[in-house]
Amino acid sequence: MRLEKLNELKAAGIDPFGVRFERTAGAALIKNNYSEYEGKTVKIAGRIMSKRLHGKAGFANMQDMSGNIQLYFRQDDVGKEKYELFKKMDIGDILGVEGEVFTTKKGEISIHVRDFTYLAKSLNPLPEKWHGLKDVELRYRQRYVDLIVNPEVKEVFIKRSQIIKEIRRYLDERGFLEVETPMMHPIAGGAAARPFITYHNALDMQLYLRIAPELYLKRLIVGGLEKVYEINRNFRNEGISTKHNPEFTMLELYQAYADYTDMMALTEDLVSTVMYKVNGTMIAEFEGEKIDFTPPWTRMTMLEAIEKYAGVDFNKIKTDEEARKAAADLKIKVEPNATRGEIINEVFEAFVEEKLIQPTFIYGHPVEISPLAKRNKDNPEFTDRFEVFIMAREIANAFSELNDPIDQKERFLKQMEKRAGGDAEAHMMDEDYINALEYGMPPTGGLGIGIDRLVMLMTGSPSIRDVILFPTLRPR
RNA sequence: GGGCCAUUAGCUCAACUGGCAGAGCAGCUGACUCUUAAUCAGAAGGUUGUAGGUUCGAUUCCUACAUGGCCCA
Numbered sequence: 001m002r003l004e005k006l007n008e009l010k011a012a013g014i015d016p017f018g019v020r021f022e023r024t025a026g027a028a029l030i031k032n033n034y035s036e037y038e039g040k041t042v043k044i045a046g047r048i049m050s051k052r053l054h055g056k057a058g059f060a061n062m063q064d065m066s067g068n069i070q071l072y073f074r075q076d077d078v079g080k081e082k083y084e085l086f087k088k089m090d091i092g093d094i095l096g097v098e099g100e101v102f103t104t105k106k107g108e109i110s111i112h113v114r115d116f117t118y119l120a121k122s123l124n125p126l127p128e129k130w131h132g133l134k135d136v137e138l139r140y141r142q143r144y145v146d147l148i149v150n151p152e153v154k155e156v157f158i159k160r161s162q163i164i165k166e167i168r169r170y171l172d173e174r175g176f177l178e179v180e181t182p183m184m185h186p187i188a189g190g191a192a193a194r195p196f197i198t199y200h201n202a203l204d205m206q207l208y209l210r211i212a213p214e215l216y217l218k219r220l221i222v223g224g225l226e227k228v229y230e231i232n233r234n235f236r237n238e239g240i241s242t243k244h245n246p247e248f249t250m251l252e253l254y255q256a257y258a259d260y261t262d263m264m265a266l267t268e269d270l271v272s273t274v275m276y277k278v279n280g281t282m283i284a285e286f287e288g289e290k291i292d293f294t295p296p297w298t299r300m301t302m303l304e305a306i307e308k309y310a311g312v313d314f315n316k317i318k319t320d321e322e323a324r325k326a327a328a329d330l331k332i333k334v335e336p337n338a339t340r341g342e343i344i345n346e347v348f349e350a351f352v353e354e355k356l357i358q359p360t361f362i363y364g365h366p367v368e369i370s371p372l373a374k375r376n377k378d379n380p381e382f383t384d385r386f387e388v389f390i391m392a393r394e395i396a397n398a399f400s401e402l403n404d405p406i407d408q409k410e411r412f413l414k415q416m417e418k419r420a421g422g423d424a425e426a427h428m429m430d431e432d433y434i435n436a437l438e439y440g441m442p443p444t445g446g447l448g449i450g451i452d453r454l455v456m457l458m459t460g461s462p463s464i465r466d467v468i469l470f471p472t473l474r475p476r
Numbered sequence: 477g478g479g480c481c482a483u484u485a486g487c488u489c490a491a492c493u494g495g496c497a498g499a500g501c502a503g504c505u506g507a508c509u510c511u512u513a514a515u516c517a518g519a520a521g522g523u524u525g526u527a528g529g530u531u532c533g534a535u536u537c538c539u540a541c542a543u544g545g546c547c548c549a
Contacts, residue, residue: 002503050512050513052511052512052514052515053508053511053514054508054509054510054511054514054515055507055508055509056508056509057508057509057510057511058509058511059510059511059512059514061512070511070512072510072511074509075509076509090502090503091502091503092502104510104511104512105510105511106510106511106512108510108511108512110510124486125486125487125502125503126486126487126502127486127487127488127501127502128486128487128488128500128501128502129487129501129502129513130488130501130513131487131488131489131500131501132487132488133487133488134487134488135483135487135488135544136544136545137483137543137544137545138487140544149487239477239549242545242546463545473543473544474542474543474544476542476543
């Protein structure tokens with residue numbers, strides 16, 4: 001049907017797919033500065049979203065990126081030919097119009113159209129005008145349609161962009177250098193996760209898509225780039241859920257001569273500053289909860305948190321055997337050879353995480369689950385590491401970086417044992433990283449923040465797919 | 477990987493206990509020179525996700541598969 005209209009347009013000598021159109025205003029600009037624009041002739045362009053015909057006059061609404069404005073067409077003004085063209089026009093068509101700004105009798109700021117040109121004919125009908133597009137699958141698969149008809153979706157992605165911009169501004173102002181490190185790694189390191197595998201033909205070698213940029217960024221610290229950060233994609237070959245997408249965006253930053261306490265202060269200040277700049281408030285509404293980002297955030301060691309929420313004091317549990325018994329008492333399944341540190345982590349995940357609604361620092365992670373973190377001076381079974389939880393979600397992970405190459409090598413060897421034992425998430429040996437540490441890495445604080453999850457919280461989006469423009473889906 | 481739910485017109489949704497698949501919007505034809513969910517009149521639009529099965533008869537019941545959602549691991 002619309003193809004016929006397209007051919008009619010062509011037959012009438014009108015190009016349905018026009019060219020460059022110079023705009024002198026936008027919908028929101030005109031509405032927000034009406035007194036300036038009243039009576040003035042403007043040129044605006046956008047998509048026709050609705051149409052109301054009244055014989056020889058009619059109204060339409062045009063949407064551009066800034067908003068929506070009403071257009072008024074009269075046969076007396078545009079001429080019979082153009083008016084017929086207006087009548088034939090479909091919802092979804094993209095036009096450029098020229099006319100004067102005025103207010104209708106009903107008080108709506110509008111454009112009195114004098115002339116218009118076709119910029120793009122729409123061949124597919126748009127979804128229904130007041131229910132929009134609801135089908136989540138279609139919304140993700142055809143995000144372009146979602147963005148056209150659901151304005152709140154556009155708002156989320158504009159806010160996402162602002163959040164990332166403010167993070168960059170914050171770090172740039174504090175002397176951090178933004179860098180880009182490889183996405184394709186010969187060894188997948190820096191996190192506990194299964195990687196995607198790809199293949200380079202010319203080099204005849206297998207490569208991994210990175211699961212984290214960590215080890216490369218710390219090589220840069222060795223190289224003397226004392227404050228670096230990277231905001232980019234990580235890839236993890238794992239399940240998909242409302243909290244997980246196979247590719248997701250991470251901020252990682254490293255600061256030489258700092259430690260995890262500096263990272264705590266930085267995290268709290270960075271996140272709350274960005275929150276306030278973007279939302280104008282420290283309070284976020286999320287799934288019926290009010291989250292208060294105002295610093296200082298609660299600080300608890302992992303053992304304190306376990307004692308509080310699981311009622312078990314792991315300070316009194318000294319051996320792996322006692323820990324396994326404690327796990328059994330709590331009805332948590334663990335590997336028969338699980339160590340105390342691993343069990344502490346299991347108990348934490350089972351009993352504590354879900355309770356952490358307000359921004360909370362959990363620090364002092366067992367060394368077994370932290371192969372890249374520096375040991376605590378007083379208690380070498382634990383590391384100088386923290387994670388931030390908000391709404392039961394892990395938002396940030398940070399530590400004093402392990403800069404002792406000998407300890408690091410031992411940790412890698414331990415991880416390799418686990419790997420040999422079937423743990424596909426255990427860390428791989430990275431000889432070159434050890435080599436880098438052997439040149440000397442200053443004591444360093446490192447921090448990672450999951451950008452998608454942060455955006456979820458700051459925009460009130462319950463699913464990670466609501467903050468990723470094109471989430472991973474099975475092809476149709 | 478397991479459980480539950482969903483899939484009907486381009487979109488949003490109906491269809492009782494198994495009995496002719498329906499509405500609104502969009503689109504089409506016509507009327508209307510200040511409407512805004514415009515209004516009014518008319519006509520049209522479907523392999524009910526796919527493949528089987530039960531039945532005189534299946535959108536409805538059963539099985540498998542596909543895609544998605546939610547929960548769990």
